[in-house]
Amino acid sequence: MHRSAEPETAADFESAASALLPPEIWDFVAGGSGAETTLAANRAALDRVFLVPRVLQDVSSCSTRSTLLGRPVELPVAAAPVAYQRLFHPDGERATSRAAASAGIPFTVSTLSSVPIEQVVEAGGSVWFQLYWLRDDAATLDLVRRAEAAGCEAIVLTVDVPWMGRRLRDIRNRFALPAHVRAANIATTATAHERAGAASAVATHTSQEFASRLTWAALARLRAHTDLPVVIKGLLAPEDAERAVDHGVNAIVVSNHGGRQLDAAVAGADALPDIIEAVRGRCEVLLDSGIRSGTDVLRALALGASGVLLGRPLIWGLAVGGERGAIRVLRLLETELHDAMGLAGCENVAAARRLRTSRLPA
Amino acid sequence: MHRSAEPETAADFESAASALLPPEIWDFVAGGSGAETTLAANRAALDRVFLVPRVLQDVSSCSTRSTLLGRPVELPVAAAPVAYQRLFHPDGERATSRAAASAGIPFTVSTLSSVPIEQVVEAGGSVWFQLYWLRDDAATLDLVRRAEAAGCEAIVLTVDVPWMGRRLRDIRNRFALPAHVRAANIATTATAHERAGAASAVATHTSQEFASRLTWAALARLRAHTDLPVVIKGLLAPEDAERAVDHGVNAIVVSNHGGRQLDAAVAGADALPDIIEAVRGRCEVLLDSGIRSGTDVLRALALGASGVLLGRPLIWGLAVGGERGAIRVLRLLETELHDAMGLAGCENVAAARRLRTSRLPA
Amino acid sequence: MHRSAEPETAADFESAASALLPPEIWDFVAGGSGAETTLAANRAALDRVFLVPRVLQDVSSCSTRSTLLGRPVELPVAAAPVAYQRLFHPDGERATSRAAASAGIPFTVSTLSSVPIEQVVEAGGSVWFQLYWLRDDAATLDLVRRAEAAGCEAIVLTVDVPWMGRRLRDIRNRFALPAHVRAANIATTATAHERAGAASAVATHTSQEFASRLTWAALARLRAHTDLPVVIKGLLAPEDAERAVDHGVNAIVVSNHGGRQLDAAVAGADALPDIIEAVRGRCEVLLDSGIRSGTDVLRALALGASGVLLGRPLIWGLAVGGERGAIRVLRLLETELHDAMGLAGCENVAAARRLRTSRLPA
Amino acid sequence: MHRSAEPETAADFESAASALLPPEIWDFVAGGSGAETTLAANRAALDRVFLVPRVLQDVSSCSTRSTLLGRPVELPVAAAPVAYQRLFHPDGERATSRAAASAGIPFTVSTLSSVPIEQVVEAGGSVWFQLYWLRDDAATLDLVRRAEAAGCEAIVLTVDVPWMGRRLRDIRNRFALPAHVRAANIATTATAHERAGAASAVATHTSQEFASRLTWAALARLRAHTDLPVVIKGLLAPEDAERAVDHGVNAIVVSNHGGRQLDAAVAGADALPDIIEAVRGRCEVLLDSGIRSGTDVLRALALGASGVLLGRPLIWGLAVGGERGAIRVLRLLETELHDAMGLAGCENVAAARRLRTSRLPA
Ligand SMILES: Cc1cc2nc3c(=O)[nH]c(=O)nc-3n(C[C@H](O)[C@H](O)[C@H](O)COP(=O)(O)O)c2cc1C
Ligand SMILES: Cc1cc2nc3c(=O)[nH]c(=O)nc-3n(C[C@H](O)[C@H](O)[C@H](O)COP(=O)(O)O)c2cc1C
Ligand SMILES: Cc1cc2nc3c(=O)[nH]c(=O)nc-3n(C[C@H](O)[C@H](O)[C@H](O)COP(=O)(O)O)c2cc1C
């Protein structure tokens, strides 16, 4: 037999990562909140999107190139902010940011990055800074200034975490960060590292640090505070999208945080079309939650998105092979997207966004 | 490993209870009628309700407090009437009513309570009396007077039991009450305790006692007879809801009796929206049948309900740990509801009732 | 344990029958044609029909009585024509017709009855004669005259068998009738009893005997030929229903022959509503194909049918216990229907036909 | 037992073929691209099409005869182009083309046929030539001329292969053609036969040979170049169908290449109705992708198609028994179609195309 054991799909990386990582770390990345209804719905919603390809289009120079926030990217994809990446590989965000740089896509560094912003930016490429608004306003705006100074090219305000969702796997595991993994950008207490009672230490820590009193005023303040493009991440309601546009955001990420916050929240792909309609082209609209392949990227584009954020799959690559593993995941995504675009008769991303979809009822 | 064995969901209590209770008692609480189509449909209908959360709302003082029948409650939840609770724990209704009192929610004591009304009311907290109209009208109205005298705060007339549904588990088990468990409020014959032929003794007893000739006149009579708020429980048709409003009820419980009466009856959550529309705010509308988590409570609120009744889960808590077990179930529900409300951007129940849902077809 | 081993549902009779009957005879009764898509769809279609019960109706004298073809019946149910019943029990049609008589419902004797018409009628009760139009027109009309003479009260013309559908189980079994089971009413050749090639001998025999050139003229001829009520069985298209009404039929049986003729034919319960609409009360409309319980009968009534035919379940009863077994099946059906009607707030069949349904998409 | 072991359905041939063929060859024929979403959707879409049969039509001389491209056929079916058939049986296309001839249906010989066009045509019967436009235009038009000279009766231009889809089974198997199987009509390099890296050699070869820069101009050129009927194969968008009509094609094959090209492409049967509507009878419309039985052919006709192409099932027959195996598959299809047409009350293909369908939501 000549059977190749190479990973050929994101699912291959997923199984490899699940075999490699300690169970409670695997659970931390894989899990969703509550009954994981939304985690499952994210996939189901994408799987129900069928594409109506076009034929006899010259796709000999079909290209996945596009722009995000007005800047050129090799793929209409950015790395989603994922906290504490040294959990998955000693190189953590250093590895994934380099991988994103070499794939020609933006890397979003989390407020809860386990590598300091500055070191991430050093890796080269375009870096976006994901902001969790802290209880301390001044500290929050300091973080923004620090990101600007380091050379980040956008601020991504995540708005779906007044506190951390009930992730039952972490709660049952009484999950706590190992000593060597820390939130490198913010003042940390011991909380995130200490098992206490039947709780997730990470959730407890988050609740202590994050502001749950956040309102639209915070967005206004951020908008006034920085000249960088501002992205709002974690919207699902068209009314909120309208309001975000009114606040001058440059992009919206339609997202349910990969099924990790409100369980029973509508799937990203199900929420997307209404938001596209509400926004009427006044800012970019990205999708995340459940994207696993180039086909999924094409589905998002066909539904009208400008691009997507990629969450867990990059982490699987990181866990499996550090920077090289992450690069292979992104190359796979590019191969798949290029393949799917060409087969759908799309020579570029603009054409892909004009494809019709045929959505089956659930 | 640091895996916690604590129950973190209602399903955890369910498995624990199913392991603890004798099979025929487990079947009595778990089962539905006929092919259990409606029992399953209750869950499926809730699982198809997805929520569209709002963002950037100050949820730092998010509260689950509300009112039911005009009186303050800690949660928009009441304990559903469940017969013969001493089957599940020696303390029976004494334990669950205390648990409800300490959680700050009303407890509904059944006509078929295994603890006398007066002793239930003594437990403290708000108690509602659930009325099954007996063959003997005078005895029925006496029961109402007795409930008033004892201090019950509402009368809940159950209208979906002209007789007991065909619960096949009980029939196959030839289920009969053990000697120490009796209907403490009504005159009992031996029937409920004697196995006879291939039948459920409990069903036989019910048929002997209950009136199947009940009409809307009974509701009018009840309305005239008492100054307490009157709740009608077991409606699924909008036309019936209209008529109940015309009869001056204070609340309607949209319910199919947890799938225990008409098999193939429409799921509660599927019936709810039409009833909300028909009622047009003229009385409170509560939902039961299938509620298992705070997320489900939020689903019911988002569909327009004022609150829910909680049936089986409280019994699971009772079976597992008496009063303490029941309290833990209610605390869990509160934790989950608070968490879900905050993550959905709702600072109070009024906001939750304004959430939009995204219902998938079955 | 006091677990009762009594059959409490049609499914219990089904398992018992399947254990008792020789495999190839079981396959003959259980099977459908082709991929058995329609066989499965019949159940799925009924399972998707949910009922909206009414409350506070006096159901103390709830009755399942009704009329079929203008004559009183204890249940709105007739025994469907089923060929060769001596395959399942030595008493064959004698047993099932007696069971129908004692349950107060009509029995439909098949052209392919294994007991002569006259002996079936002797059993007492109302007997309908099911007619397969034979290649020989004169022989066909003779059969009708013979049925009239014997005392049959209606002629049921089956129109969905120009030839027998491809029932793969029978084909794989090379099914042939045992010597002692014969079509007692028509001239038989040896064909039905001889295994020949990879075929069902029963199918071969049918093709030899039945007319595949049948048109509406045959119905007109039958209508002119007899004064008995004429029923047309095996319609699924509203246009055909209209035409049948124009031909003066007294009733239509919406049926796909229990999934035994055209595989991929629409399920009976899915076809019913359009036909009810097309017929506009100008004749009775009955449903068969998949009816298994009193709940299913109520579903059919709520969808607008006047009643149903019961196919396989009666055969299961016959196989399990001859006449007594068949009676138990019918009693069970009555118990279930009475129970369901009362729980749905219907004191009679007319009320049941006014129930609203809530149909889920497939 | 008299159980027959004869194959009675396409699925029987499928299991037999899967047991006989080497795993990597089985994978080559069975597989689809990507997650095989579309491969599965093809079946699901057909399974959701239910038919509304008509009754009392004289079907005694029911005939499956029809015309395709204006010429008489015994069945409204043509053999789909399938490459490299000597993989499955030493006789390859010689066997299947003879089988098609004896069944009285057209055989489509692929550009990638493993038997030269001329030898295929010699087998007798109507042969269509399937054209893949090569990188070299002159070579492409030479192929057309050669097909004309050999006596092919139509040119079928396949437009859904700018390159080969990502068929993961082949990639994992590093699938390469065995030495004795070659593309007999086109100049071949060694590529298709050499395992190299983690890739399908067949895909690599295809990409080297095929033009991905194809536009509608190519179709215009082909139309001008030949007097034979021109068929365009691989359309799913109604807009493309309109455009094809404007280019003077004689027929359109609605197809997603059996789920082997764009994964997540809409199922053929789901795309068909919109295309029928767009075409408004201006050319023939055929369907392929997922057809497995006469019932499926009838479904396609009822949805408005003029006929279907049959892909994998013929290959299963070939693998199982060479020419005889392929003939048995086609006879089975004819038997099934005849049976289904008659049971649906259709005496001919025109009547079948007037059948109504009842499509369930997915
Ligand atoms: C382990 C993990 C950590 C995450 N950390 C953050 C974070 O720090 N900030 C943030 O905005 N989103 C965070 N997310 C959410 C992702 O940015 C993204 O929304 C989500 O992963 C997308 O879904 P997917 O994983 O199904 O692609 C995290 C997700 C995971 C899986
Ligand atoms: C064991 C059991 C006993 C019940 N007894 C009564 C009762 O006495 N009176 C009543 O109105 N409802 C009774 N119910 C129905 C509940 O009040 C409630 O409608 C139902 O349990 C809600 O469904 P859920 O259990 O799925 O939450 C009973 C339910 C169960 C499970
Ligand atoms: C074993 C068997 C034999 C049948 N024979 C006849 C028959 O002789 N004439 C007829 O009109 N229908 C016949 N039918 C069809 C039934 O009358 C009826 O339409 C069908 O059984 C209804 O579906 P159900 O079995 O799912 O209830 C037969 C059905 C079965 C299962």
Ligand SMILES: Cc1cc2nc3c(=O)[nH]c(=O)nc-3n(C[C@H](O)[C@H](O)[C@H](O)COP(=O)(O)O)c2cc1C
């Ligand atoms: C092994 C294999 C080889 C194929 N080769 C060709 C080909 O050379 N040219 C072409 O147009 N289509 C080709 N097809 C696609 C078929 O013509 C047809 O569209 C498809 O098989 C229909 O789906 P079905 O197999 O589910 O019936 C091939 C399909 C298979 C399975």
